[in-house]
Amino acid sequence: MAGALGRVKARVLIRPKEGILDPQGQAVERALPALGFEGASEVRVGRMVELEVTDSSRLDEMCQRLLANPLIEDYEVLVLEESEAAP
Amino acid sequence: MRFGVVRFPGSCDEVDALMACERYGEAELLWHGDRDLRGVDAVVIPGGFSYGDYLRVGAIARFSPVMDAVSDHALHGGPVLGICNGFQVLCEAGLLPGALLPNAGLRFLCRQVDVEVVSGNTPFTRACGAGDMLSIPVKHFSGRYYAPEESLRELDAHGQIILRYAQGHNPNGSVADIAGVCNRDKNVMGLMPHPEHAVDPLTGSSDGGRLFESLATALAPA
Numbered sequence: 001m002a003g004a005l006g007r008v009k010a011r012v013l014i015r016p017k018e019g020i021l022d023p024q025g026q027a028v029e030r031a032l033p034a035l036g037f038e039g040a041s042e043v044r045v046g047r048m049v050e051l052e053v054t055d056s057s058r059l060d061e062m063c064q065r066l067l068a069n070p071l072i073e074d075y076e077v078l079v080l081e082e083s084e085a086a087p
Numbered sequence: 088m089r090f091g092v093v094r095f096p097g098s099c100d101e102v103d104a105l106m107a108c109e110r111y112g113e114a115e116l117l118w119h120g121d122r123d124l125r126g127v128d129a130v131v132i133p134g135g136f137s138y139g140d141y142l143r144v145g146a147i148a149r150f151s152p153v154m155d156a157v158s159d160h161a162l163h164g165g166p167v168l169g170i171c172n173g174f175q176v177l178c179e180a181g182l183l184p185g186a187l188l189p190n191a192g193l194r195f196l197c198r199q200v201d202v203e204v205v206s207g208n209t210p211f212t213r214a215c216g217a218g219d220m221l222s223i224p225v226k227h228f229s230g231r232y233y234a235p236e237e238s239l240r241e242l243d244a245h246g247q248i249i250l251r252y253a254q255g256h257n258p259n260g261s262v263a264d265i266a267g268v269c270n271r272d273k274n275v276m277g278l279m280p281h282p283e284h285a286v287d288p289l290t291g292s293s294d295g296g297r298l299f300e301s302l303a304t305a306l307a308p309a
Contacts, residue, residue, distance in 0.1 A: 016188075020233065021260065023193045069143055069179070072186045072233060 008056040009080040014068045015046030046073070056082070088306040090114040090299075091127030093157070093173075095148050100134035100283060104170065107283035110296060111303035119151040128306045129166040130157055132173030134226075134281060144187060144229045145175030154180060166210050166302055167275045171227055174267075174277030183270055183277045184242065185234035190227070191260025197226040199291065201253035202266045202280055206246050209269055210305035211276045214297045221250075221294035223280040225258055230279040232261035232268070239263060245271055250278055 016022040024045040032040045049067050053059060059077045068075040090108035094101045094116050101116060108114035108131065117124060119137075124130060137148035148154070154176075161167045161182055169177040177183040190196060201222055204215040215221070234242065239262065242248050250267030257264045259279070267278030282295025 020188070021191060021231075023189060023191055027193060066142070066146065069146070069186055071235070072188060 006082055007052050007054055008082045009052050010050070010056060010059055011078045011080055012049040012051070012059070012063060012067050013046065013076045013078065014049065014063075014073050015044045015075075017072055017074050020072055088112045088128045088303055089126070090129050090131055090302070091117045091124050092131045092133055093117045093119060093153055094133070095119040095135065095137035095151060097137045097139055098133050098135035098172070100170065100172075100281065103281075104131050104133040104283040107286045107296065107299050110286060111299045112306075117153060119148070119153050121153045122156060124153075124156050124160055129168065129302050130160060131283075132157070132167065132169040132176050133283070134171030134173060137172055137176060140172075140229075143179070145172060145177075145179040148172075148176045149180035158182060161270075161275050164272065164274050166306070168211060168298070168302065169275075169277035170281055170283060171225075171230070171279055174279055175229065177275060177277045182275050183268060184238050184247075185232055185268065187229050187279070188231040188233050189229050190231055190258070195226070195228045196230065196258050197224070198258065199224050200258055200266075200280060201256060202250045202278075203253055205248050205251055208246065209249055209273045209276065209301075211269070211298050211301050212249055213305055214301040220253060221280075221282075221285075221297065222292040223282055223285045223295045225280045227259070227279055230259040230261065232265045232279070234262060234265075242268060247271065247273070249276060250280070 025043040029043040063075045092101050092104045105114050175187045201220050204219040207215045251264040252266050269276040282298040285292040285295030
């Protein structure tokens with residue numbers, strides 16, 4: 001567990017929930033074969049938020065309340081590095 | 088009665104909304120940084136691109152100081168009407184169920200649409216009858232209404248679906264052709280079409296005026 005002292009670098013991946021039509025993903029999927037890339041399917045386009053926090057235990061709450069809209073989006077939190085040293 | 092129209096950084100339809108309100112009552116602009124509603128009877132959250140649509144449409148505007156006062160007004164039964172971006176803001180603020188996603192066709196839409204009044208039994212539609220068709224423009228990129236299956240059943244069961252796009256003319260892929268919904272108490276409504284752009288016959292239709300007229304008569308002293 002990261003304490004309140006260190007800074008934690010995190011990456012949040014946000015994508016449309018399964019079952020929700022993703023027209024951007026479909027457009028990309030249709031464009032790939034035009035360039036000769038065959039066989040790509042299930043393309044979903046989302047967004048990524050990178051951030052540094054002092055308390056990584058609150059990342060999930062941040063996602064729930066602002067970074068993602070849980071009604072329409074799934075999210076995934078990746079903690080990249082934790083440093084013990086305060087900045 | 089007095090309408091208040093909230094102006095956010097990035098709003099663009101607040102003046103049309105103000106002029107639409109002024110046809111049926113008194114009206115004034117409210118600023119997003121205000122902490123009170125200056126005693127208005129009804130609040131309109133207008134269309135536009137509040138806070139540049141950063142992160143997600145409507146996601147940032149709900150943190151404006153004025154939104155606490157709007158929520159409070161709504162929780163005490165005061166009417167709130169969200170138009171287009173205003174609808175998106177009210178969904179993000181949790182005052183309305185569901186969310187608005189990018190149009191299924193991925194194009195910005197700007198055209199006149201026919202919407203059917205599903206229920207005239209709200210303060211926003213009492214000047215209409217169920218089944219009435221209104222000709223009102225839409226102009227949006229993220230207007231695809233979505234709510235999970237279970238919410239849709241509840242919306243239907245409690246008469247919260249207020250407007251639907253005319254059959255076969257759903258412009259954006261909204262689930263169940265939904266163009267406008269209200270909360271369970273029927274004092275908060277959001278819709279994607281722009282009634283404030285259809286209040287003068289000069290613009291081709293004055294059907295949108297009936298929503299403002301409804302609110303004005305609902306709030307008129309008996």
